Amino acid sequence: MLFTSYEFLGFLFLFFLLYFIIPKKGQWIFLLCASCLFYAFSGVKYLIYIGCTTLSTYLVSRRIEEIGEEQKAFIQQKKGTLSREEKKAYKASIKKKQWNWLLFCLIFNFSILAVCKYANFAISNINSILRLTKSDVVVPFFSVALPLGISYYTFQMMGYVIDIYRGKYLAEKNLGKLALFASFFPQLMQGPISRFDDLSETLFSGHSFDIKRVSFGLQRILWGFLKKLVIADRILPAVNTIIRNPDTYQGIYVLLGMLFYALELYADFTGGIDMVIGIAEVLGIRVKENFERPYFSKSIKEYWNRWHISLGSWFTEYIFYPVSVCQPMLKLSKFSRSHFGEAVGKRIPVYLATILVWITTGIWHGAAWNFVVWGLMNCIVLLISQELQPCYRWFHKKFQLEGKWGFRLFQVVRTVLLMSSIRMFDCYRDVPTTFRMFFNMLTYYNWKEIGVQEMLGLGITAADYGILVMGTVLLITVSLMGRSGSVREKIARKPAAVRFFIWYGLFLAVLLFGAYGEGYDASQFIYNQF
């Protein structure tokens, strides 16, 4: 059930209606039932997958906590009788037990994800190797459908169990509540990947109907619809025309396609997240922001701190830090320091952890080499820019560029172009083609070939371009306004007539200019695929 489908709107309408009618105490149970129903629309059998993840996470997290409690009780019981060494050895054995449970849970759940999402990728690579060795053996592909939102809920639940292992918070004792955390329907399809301590605070409590909150939530949903239907889905035909015909659309068209895709992806993904946060807001549930005006970033590092924030922080917290400070890494660092010097030794753990993070980020996005290379390209650019920081600083100081408006604009444009270039791996979905088109863009100068007729030949009309320009201007304006506080709050302070015309105008824009219904392909959200 797509967020932009009539079915979903009908589902949502009924859901909102009933949510505020039923007693507050039962709201979370109702939400769980609605989430299961929503999930079942994608296939009842998929409930088994999310059910397995929920149950295994629940049992393991409870076991880990029990072991911890046993330890506390044991130490309390033996207080004064155990030596420091004995206590340390006992704690280590307990930690080991907890670790084993955690490892089991991680392996079990990531195996489900691997089989569903990555088995055929692995098989295809094995077959390629077999072909190279002239072998007649062909490994058959695995026929398994990808359960809805598996990457999102698996990562979310594994984050939860790791947090329990780390003792960050107590394990949830109610299986139903944990199931709701895993399956909370608005964020099931495209995130954000929430943390239990962030979400549970409002997810399980009762909420009364608050007109301001509900209005704000609906406004956010409307804004998401505008981004998705008026901008992302309207530019989609032009993006597809350019990307699917790399032999026809070269040079300047590659640049155009790259920028169009940047706009489409932003409008699509942030639009989807706006809907998620808006739906949650109507219900009284706080979901953390996943974007912070990423296209205003002045560097790639900053960009990644502002784009898909929940995924970035997941990888940082659960992969980057543990990997860079794990025992083998520390040993390697020590070895490097002694053999290659302080500078190299210091960098090795960071570099290796960064590479690992970006490979996994790439693979998380999709089971294909283009995503792996995309991840690595991000990693290379990040590491290079990190290494060049002293040079940058010297340059900025020498030419007194820091803080200057023009230079800031240059940095923003540079970051957008750089990110869009890397994203070509996502566009063309094929590594050699992406490299070919990238170099083609830099070396094939056909600026004069592009004209009005050529632009109209990309599958969108002059009126579509008009809407896209207006939509983009609106996006930028709202983003700029958002820097000094909530735009909705600002609008809410305006006189009633102004408020009415703003929201009515926005609704009309979606209604009339949205690319939906007969004659338009119902395009699913790009991040649903991940």
Added chain:
Amino acid sequence: MERKKGFIRIGTILAVIASFWFLQRLFMPKYMGKVIDGALIAEYYQETTKHDVIFIGDCEVYENFSPITLWETYGITSYIRGSAQQLIWQSYYLLEETLHYEKPDVVVFNVLAMQYNEPQKEAYNRMTLDGMNWSLSKLKSIQASMLEDEAFLEYLFPLLRYHSRWNDLTKEDWKYIWKKDKISHNGYYMRVDVKPSTGAPPAKKLANYEFGSRAYQYLDKIRLLCEKNNIALILVKAPSIYPHWYLEWEVQIENYAKKYGLTYLNFLELSEETGVDLQVDTYDGGLHLNLSGAEKLSVYFGKILAEKFHIADHRGEAEYEKAWKEKVLFYYDKKQEQLLAWEKEQTESASTVDDP
């Protein structure tokens, strides 16, 4: 103060609803230009008198029978409830709906519609369904007609379907926003121009010549509905030479008519009796009849209605005379208008040919 606020709120809500209603009227196609087929269905609701005969079907009825001729020649009152590529279930539900307004003596159904067992095109669905007044029959017709990618909600709120027309709006859309011109003559689509037939393209071989089960199911429903209401059902095949009418189809319809004691008239085989000559009586090479052809066919068919089905002659009855007088005037006005336009066109094209 609170009361004032309440009034403002209610007023705003009403204004919003009114604006959507206005936009919906504006955006919906008017079918007042070159394509008028989509405006036919809705005109029925303006009728003030009842009808002896109701035709249901696609262009095989609304372009081939002239109710005005039936009236003028036999005093038979009739109406054609037809639209482009009207599917058999749409005809059934239109008939069901019509029976809520009136009970005719005869229903005429064109059997070429039996060729379709599944919904075909959204555009044709819209032409039939958008024009219907809201009723249970319309709901059922929508359910039966929707293609896989169509949504019921878009029928309920057509603005959702036509929202993208903001860029295609023409003067026509503004002009006919509240009221449309009358374009049919009791459902008949008049054309006076002539384009002689040069023969039909060769018939395509079909994988299966058996009419579909769904088509039969609705033919049964039409028959049973007529039986239940004591209405005589006549099956007709218009004298159009394209789409091809296969012998296998003919046999099936003949058998069906025989089985249930229905009258079946295949006008393709009655050209001598009707006098229809596709060299002069068609405006598109034999697909549809022009006015001359429709009048000939109606004169022949009216005789059957009057003699075999004993349809009363209403001429001289004040109520009918009043209503039909206007229709006849409109008919001849339009006929004259079209004839003049066509003659002008002919003269212009002749001068273009003569001019070296």
